[in-house]
Amino acid sequence: MKIKNYRTQFIHELTPIFDFDEAESFFYLILAEKHQLKRVDLALNPDLIFSNEEIQVWIAILEQLKKEIPVQYLLGKTSFYGLDFEVNSNVLIPRPETEELVEWIVESQKSKVKSQKVKILDIGTGSGCIAISLAKNIPNAQVFAIDVSEKALATAQKNAINNEVDVTFLLKNILETEDLEQQFDIIVSNPPYVRELEKQEIKKNVLDYEPHLALFVEDHDALIFYRKIAELAQKNLSPDGQLYFEINQYLGKETIGLLEKINFKNIELRKDIYGNDRMVRSEKYEVKK
Template sequence: MKIKEYRSQFIQVLSPIHGEGEAESFFYLILEEKRQLKRIDLALDPELVFSNEEIVVWNWILEQLKLEIPIQYLLGKTSFYGLDFEVNEKVLIPRPETEELVEWIVKENSKTEGFKGLKILDIGTGSGCIAISLAKNIPNATVYAIDVSENALATAKRNATLNEVDVTFLSQNILETEDLNQQFDIIVSNPPYVRNLEKQEIKKNVLDNEPHLALFVEDDDALIFYRKITELAQKNLSENGRLFFEINQYLGKEMVELLTEMNFKNIELRKDIYGNDRMIRGTI
């Protein structure tokens, strides 16, 4: 079958579920991954064909996409901050909003001279996207990363190898941690922050497939991770050390109050590209 003919069928089947634009983007993502062909290649050679074996693979992927399985899980990879990351059902798929958090930290530190001893800790690392991106983009930084999930840590370690960076990964339940046992210049975290009452706002493909352990908190204690991490940061940040969080868009005011109560200064709340309160920083 000609690839362009399969493309039309593929988009027609998925458009009612995902929308035509997203269905088309799925097609070209898979085409590049499975056949190393870009949109321009197909435009230049419309007679290109799929083998019968290829059609079997594509049909299986199509069925999974009809079930709203995330394409990143089907391909086993995604891009984040210009780097490739392995992803699977044991880790969250990195989001563009988290790239903005990384960009904030990188811009503040990448050109800092004489900062050879800069130590960074990422709490709840998941796929390792934050820790690895910081290690790749901040010269001379020493980066540590914590997660409670052994499966997530295994994925993060593979991603560190893939991106040729050194990150020290630690298996640890942050809620049961009383002291981090060393000082850090930067502590960053994107912990679980979606309240159960907000589940109806979550897309089906996320709700049905991504790990709930990394997503949800109880309605009556939505800041449980933030409170604990902030307490640890008080003890384990160096002088003028900084604490960065990705946050629930509805709890920006509460996060400012939390950092204020914990005696952080230079507190800055930032919005993401969608205009939602999404990131906060405080200095000890």
Template sequence: MKIKQYRTQFIKELAPFYDAYEAESFFYLILEDKHQLRQIDLALNHELVFDENDFVIWDELLKQLKKEVPIQYLLGKTNFYGLDFEVNENVLIPRPETEELVEWIINENAGRDKNKKLRILDIGTGTGCIAISLANNLPHAEVVAIDVSKKAIETAKRNAIRNNVEVTFVLLDILKEEELRCQFDIIVSNPPYVRNLEKIEIKKNVLDYEPHLALFVEDNDALIFYRKIASLAKKALLEKGKLYFEINQYLGKEMIELLENMDYKNIELRKDIYDNDRMISGKILKGL
């Protein structure tokens, strides 16, 4: 069968589950991953065909997509901030909104004195996407990343090797720590922040397949990780150091109040590309 014909069939079979644009994007992601063919290659050569062995692979992927298994898990990888990351069922799939948080940190720190080490801590690293992207784009940075999941740490370590950067990974439950022991110029975290009451808003491909440990918090204490991390960061941040969070879009006001009540200054709340409150930063001004 010609690949172009199979493309039409593929998109049609996914119609009950995805819109045509998304189904088409899946087709071309698989085509490039499994056959090293791009959309332009198919456009320039309508006679390209699949052989019988190819259909075994494609039909199995189609079967999994109909179950709404994330395409990133099926391919075992995703792109984040221009870098290639392994993803699996032990880690969240990195989101575009998190790229904006990384961009914010890079833009504010790219002009620092390259002769002075920039110490960065990433809490709840998952794939390592934040830590690795910062290490890649801020070559004068010394980056440490922690996570409570051993399997997540193992994945993040492979991703650091994959992207040829140095990051120190530590297995740690942040909620059980009384202090961070080291000091940092930047502490960043994208902790669990989805309340159980918000599960009805979560798509099946996320709810059924991504690790709940990295996603959800109890409704009656949605800011548990933020409160703990902000408390630890008060002592662990160096002079002029800064704390950055990705946050629940519905809790921007509550996050401002939390940081204000803990004596953070220069608090800035930012929206993401979808116009949702998504990122916040603050400083502890030493000596005040």
């Protein structure tokens, strides 16, 4: 069968579940991963065909997509901040909004003295996307990363090796941690922040397949991770050290209020590309003697 004809069939079978653009993006993601072909290759060679064996592979993938299993899990990889990351059901699939958080940190370091080391801690690293992207793009960075899941850390370690960066990974439950035991210039976290009451807003492909441990918090204490991390950051950030958070879009004011209460200064809230309150930067308050 001609690939261009199968493309039409593939998208047609998925459009009852996904919109056209998303279904089409799935097709080209799979085409690139399984056949090393891009959209332009198909445009330049409209008579390219799939063999019967290749069609069977596509049919199997299509059936999985109809169950709304994320295409990134089916392919076992995704792209984040220009790098390739292995992903599986033990880690969240990195989002474009988190790339914006990484960009904010990278940009903040461009004016710094290149020879001066910057010590960074990523809390709740998951696939390692934040820690590894920072290690790759800030040459003078010494990066550490924490997660409560051994399986997530195993995935993150593979991603660090594959992307040729040195990150120190630590197994730790941050809610049970009293001290981080060393000083950091930057602490960053994209912790669980989706409230149980927001579950109805979550798409099936996320709700049914991505790890709830990394997603959800109880309604009555939605900022539990932010409070704990901010308290630790006051102890373990260097003077004028920076704390970066990805946040729940509905809790921007509450997150700022929490940081103010814990004596952070120069607090800045930013929106993501979709116009939602999504990230906060603050600095450690240092008492002048």
